[in-house]
Amino acid sequence: MVSKNTVESFGVPWEQSYGYVQAVKHGDTIYLSGQVAHEGTELVAPAPVGPDGRVTDFTNTAAQMRQCYANAARLLKRFGASLDDVVDEVIYVVDADAGDAAAGPVRKEAYGRPDPQVASTMIGTPRLAFPELLVEVRLLARM
Template sequence: MSKVERRSEKHGVSWEDEYGYVQAVKHGDTIYLSGQLSHDGEELVAPAPVDSDGTVTDFGNMGAQLRQTYANAAKLLERFGASLDDVVEEVIYTLDCDALFAVAGPVRKEAYGRPDPLVASTMLGTTRLAFPEQLVEVKFTARV
């Protein structure tokens, strides 16, 4: 029995080492991406405003965060010679399903480059994500 190739990639951000994980693992012909979020290096892109308790006060940056999230996923996939065209499943975690649903269609269609993304997609509401200013996180599975 031959051993299946296994390779990983990181973005190089501090929380990877702090938490202890990689951003992506390719195992055989499948690429698993950890939940991606809207960052550019160590900085969140379009952070949501929060009050003194860390509660989000405005969900208006949902589209910008989602757009950057797909861009970050595309960068990781590219390192494996893949693209968003190879994604077969996504799971979208959000603090507000209504705010996400209002922007997700156009952003997803733009990211996947087609009016009918051929991706199994699940949306889940949650009370908190990794960072207080984070509105959305997306986990991807791709086949190559």
């Protein structure tokens, strides 16, 4: 069976251990897996975690969110697309207040306009894939 999909990955270990790709292009639609704050295998602006495994400070939410959008932009570029092609996003945050405070400025910066033309949903969650993560952004783009 020949796949109609084109896929992209970063080559990080968790792609293989979990079993997924970072992005799938099917027709004119690009589906991005949830993007987290990493460069290579290193987390960017990891949150401090207490002995109980819970985040103790949410200050790095904006820095992590910026990296999520930077990673998404890198993936989209591989398909000849950009954040301008994003039509829908879901932002998962460990702390809703910190996420809400960061989302406006960071999203406007990422999309390069004061009124991003993107459907957006923010969801609070008790934890993400790594304990030090504060935010994950999943996007859908149309070309």
